[in-house]
Amino acid sequence: MEMQQLKRCPVGIQTFSEIIENNYVYVDKTEHVYRLVHSDGKYFFLSRPRRFGKSLFTSTLRSYFEGRRDLFKGLVISGLETEWTEYPVLYFDMSRAKHVDKDTLESMLGFQLSQYEKIYGKSDGANKLNDRLTSLIMCAYEQTGRKVVVLVDEYDAPLLDVMHEEHELPVLRNVMRNFYFPLKACDPYLRFVFLTGITKFSQLSIFSELNNISNISMDEPYAAICGITEEEMLGQMDGHIKRLAGILGLSHDEAVRKLKERYDGYHFTWPSPDIYNPFSLLSAFSRNKIEDYWFGSGTPTYLIEMLRKFGIMPSGIGGIEAMASEFDAPTEQMNSVTALLYQSGYITIKDYDAMFQSYLLDIPNNEVRIGLMKSLIPYYVTTDSRQATSTVINMARAVYKDDMDGMLRCLREFLLTVPYCDHTAYEGHYQQVLYIIFSLLGIYTDIEVRTPRGRVDIVMRTSTTLYVMELKLDKSAVDAVNQIDLNDYPSRFVLCGLPIVKVGINFDSVKRTVDSWKIEQC
Template sequence: GVLRNIMRNFYSPLKACDPYLKYVFLTGITKFSQLSIFSELNNIENISMDESYAAICGISEGEIRSQMKEDVERLAAKLNISPEEVLLKLKENYDGYHFTYPSPDIYNPFSLLMSMAKGKIDSYWFGSGTPTYLIKMLEKFGVEPSEIGNNHAEVSAFDAPTETMTDIIPLLYQSGYITIKDYDESIDLYTLDIPNKEVRLGLMKSLLPNYVASKTRETTTMVAYLSRDIRNDDMDSALRRLQTFLSTIPYCDNTRYEGHYQQMFYIIFSLLGSFVDIEVRTPRGRVDVVLRTKTTLYVMELKLDKTAGEAMEQINLKNYPESFALCGLPVVKVAINFDSERGTIGDWMIEK
């Protein structure tokens, strides 16, 4: 209520200036309902999802290629790669925002300009602080890390006033943690997902302490080594490393439920995403991880307090290798059983 009054006092004077104002553009992160703030400004139009304004904020790919050509070349020289490779890296890390559908690809302007200024591709948007409020809200609405991405919703569910929000979607969408990735006209549903690698990694790093009670630095180091093992096609060492790591860290308070371990795996493997391609499919609770290195495709199944054998049966049942035959890489099946008693990996099986 207080915020609303402050905002109202801020906008009221605009009404008196009506004769002198030709064009007023209001922007911000959160949407308020029209009535609560703008009763004084009755002729205001919301262009948030208007196609003709899709690229009014942010920087589009076209603009990078034309107006920022020199900056891209400078960054390429600094990183010792070709301009085309730089564009791919910038795209993967900072692109992926769409505020309507169809829409040009919009890059995060802050991160993009910082990477040009600093001469390296890094996490700039998240570097500005941990989203404590977001973590609290995820807890309040009971949202698991794996449920943040890949949502389907109609416009009214995400382009909605956050003051009346009944789930987390409007907050995630309006603050840039998820964005529009697709639209199905026949049922009028949008697909919302995490925009890019920078947001995914930043988000997962922020959520990790809720699942792994360890120093962030130790975890980051472990993830880096883990990814090196996997890139060297030594999955056995990777799992042994993870087993040791998990058995040396203290329990978190909230390990009451089965999903806890799967979410922890989800986060740890998502963090590998900066080193290997990853796809994690999780209909709530169960985790299938698909990891892709330059030479191998790993298909993983995680079970809790069962056996690695049962996890392997599940993989064979789903006939994964066939569905991945197209990518032309040899498929390696990895079955893992998690031991909740010991709080770490129990046994595993790896089949080529």
């Protein structure tokens, strides 16, 4: 009976009023609304990855400024707010302007303006987009006697697809700059301005005249403004966890652990609570399956191409130490792929060194890690995804039985069937191939692990065993194990609490597969 009364999960629904009126699950973020609208500032910008709740939060602000007090009954803000003033709200959804040219973009902006001009009127002679926005703001102010609220969701959507196109980017950017230009001149008529996006605005020069925007993206008080914290999940969605656990035959704690491994791990400042991906978590509760939802909802083709352009190996995607200026930077000017990875949600903050003001960035969770590795298989292993999936499953079965010999036999047979690809005549290629495959197995894997006497090619840790692996090309597996012994690599890991196994692997550059291997228990 209890399970039948659970609220539905609003997967893909981004309108606050619809969620409340139709009794969907709503993770209460209204404390952030109150803090923001009662702060000292007037102009704000928030950056978060796609499908992370930016649009829902913007919609919540819209309902608040429209004075719709009834929608907030029982939420945190209902006990904080004493005045519910209705303001004229201009809401611009720029997500509609993806994959457009200049004429289409101007037409779409004009259409959105026209909807509000029907309500508030339009000054004679206001024909250009910027003049029409200026006119609209002034007319709304004069008609209502109240200052105007401007909300722009996904302001950068028209630019993302042309971020690195020398011709199209400046053209579309000029359209956007001219459109937003009146915001500064209209300051006396504005109550509140809020913009969301993925990329940062200041360096894009779209808001070059509006130099008083407060970027709250990395402000600690707003760390959980989007996404779902573990406390919110356990406190507000526990019934869904119980239902999911029952359907999957798991205990409550096992279900939480699997959800955490798959969807948790995001931080957009430091310190910060752990943030779950809201789209994936709600999808899992809605479909009662723990699968990859967020990664599968967007094709990272452009990302993969940028990784190749900057020469980033699969193992180099995470474990990045960087200053905020390196990842909180515009993607159009980037000289590394770090900013794109961070702003797109493929890496996130994992630690902070206050002394040197540097951040540790890494892949947030298994959904992103496995999704990325699946996307990289065609570039490093094979374009036959069905064959790759079958191989990974067979290798996983062997690894979980502690059958390293069987796993390597499976790998050798698989590589023998892979068509020739470039860059296989060096040891590092096979190191990356193993890293991708082991990551797809969901097993902790690291490469080039430092020890007092050198670096271990690969360290792989299962629940029962830690493997220390050394790779050779056109030599012998015996040589590989001898190097492990000579440099005493296993002593670096004696405190791990697991049995340590040495694995030497030799690859044949002519056959492009595993030639031989040697496995020894320490």
